[in-house]
Amino acid sequence: MLELSMHILDIVQNSLAAGSTRVEIRIQEDLPKDLLVIEVKDNGRGISDAMLPRVTDPFVTSRTTRPVGLGLPLLKEATERCEGCLEVYSEENRGTRVVARFRLDHFDRAPLGDMGETMGILIAANPSVDFLYEHRVDAKIYLLETREMRQVLGSIGLDDPSVLDFVRQDIQMGLKKIGAATFPKIMEVLR
Amino acid sequence: MNIEELKKIREKVQKQMDLRSGEKAIKVVVGMGTCGIAAGARPVMAAIKDELARQNAENVSLVQSGCAGFCEQEPLVDVLRPGEKKVTYGKVNPDTARKIVAEHIVGGRVLSEFVFAQEK
Numbered sequence: 001m002l003e004l005s006m007h008i009l010d011i012v013q014n015s016l017a018a019g020s021t022r023v024e025i026r027i028q029e030d031l032p033k034d035l036l037v038i039e040v041k042d043n044g045r046g047i048s049d050a051m052l053p054r055v056t057d058p059f060v061t062s063r064t065t066r067p068v069g070l071g072l073p074l075l076k077e078a079t080e081r082c083e084g085c086l087e088v089y090s091e092e093n094r095g096t097r098v099v100a101r102f103r104l105d106h107f108d109r110a111p112l113g114d115m116g117e118t119m120g121i122l123i124a125a126n127p128s129v130d131f132l133y134e135h136r137v138d139a140k141i142y143l144l145e146t147r148e149m150r151q152v153l154g155s156i157g158l159d160d161p162s163v164l165d166f167v168r169q170d171i172q173m174g175l176k177k178i179g180a181a182t183f184p185k186i187m188e189v190l191r
Numbered sequence: 192m193n194i195e196e197l198k199k200i201r202e203k204v205q206k207q208m209d210l211r212s213g214e215k216a217i218k219v220v221v222g223m224g225t226c227g228i229a230a231g232a233r234p235v236m237a238a239i240k241d242e243l244a245r246q247n248a249e250n251v252s253l254v255q256s257g258c259a260g261f262c263e264q265e266p267l268v269d270v271l272r273p274g275e276k277k278v279t280y281g282k283v284n285p286d287t288a289r290k291i292v293a294e295h296i297v298g299g300r301v302l303s304e305f306v307f308a309q310e311k
Contacts, residue, residue, distance in 0.1 A: 001228070001229055006228050006229070006233065009223070009228055009233060010224075010225050010228045010229075013224065013225075013228075013255075013257065017257060069225075070225045070226075071225045074225065074229075114233075117234070117237055118233065120237070121233055121236050121237060121240075121255075124240060124253070125221075125223075125236070125253065125254060125255045126255075142192075143192060144192045145192065148192065148194070149192070149197060152194060152198055152201060153197065153200075153201050153204075154201065155205075155208075156200075156201060156204050156205065159253075160204055161240055161241070161243065161244035162200050162203065162204050163200070164237070164240055164241075166196065166197060166200055169196075170193055170196065173193075174192070174193075
């Protein structure tokens with residue numbers, strides 16, 4: 001995966017496959033600590049205690065089409081490449097929380113990528129699921145909530161094409177406003 | 192989140208909604224497993240959504256699926272038109288995706304050069 005936003009899209013697919021009705025995505029950039037934390041929390045059916053320690057093993061998967069699952073292993077790789085780590089917490093029938101930590105300005109930290117497109121597509125393809133996207137840069141915060149969007153839109157479904165455009169633009173502008181880091185600083189210098 | 196902008200969209204869409212029939216007879220499925228996403232399914236999905244809007248194709252439901260087991264052919268796009276066999280396109284990029292919308296989904300003509308599999 002070339003972008004962290006692609007990893008997020010991928011990890012959220014697990015949440016949706018687990019029957020989640022609400023998925024919360026939180027990204028935090030902590031500049032003093034040089035830390036980037038991505039958290040995906042859902043209320044899906046969860047992972048059993050027996051399965052949990054093995055979820056980052058690529059040869060462990062709950063799917064039936066093939067015996068390999070690369071979503072979490074690839075994300076783990078991406079974190080460890082830049083002195084980070086991946087943590088997965090889960091409780092059966094309650095939900096799962098995936099926390100990925102990265103060193104924000106590490107040379108090998110993947111760029112954030114297009115979070116607008118990731119969220120836009122998740123919302124458009126799953127209009128009945130509740131999504132929350134929160135992005136913090138130190139104390140500055142950007143927040144998008146589909147519950148709030150539904151209240152404003154009334155009978156207009158979240159799968160309406162104009163909603164996808166709204167989400168993409170709103171996130172793009174929102175992240176710019178709070179000064180979200182797309183690339184590690186060292187890459188900005190080289191560019 | 193800019194609520195005022197969203198309210199403007201509501202006004203605009205509500206005016207158009209009165210003209211729509213509401214029935215979604217055609218189904219389009221984009222593979223969004225790890226393999227699909229890594230191969231570029233996200234921009235493909237965005238291109239389909241955008242082109243459907245441009246062509247005013249209101250009768251199409253666009254959904255996502257997991258891995259179908261043909262990872263090397265991703266991004267995969269299925270087109271299911273009522274009364275017709277399922278057509279699966281392989282190695283779709285945003286350009287091909289727009290063609291599929293215009294030619295197959297709207298026009299009803301299968302783009303055989305991009306077909307990976309077709310239901311017998």
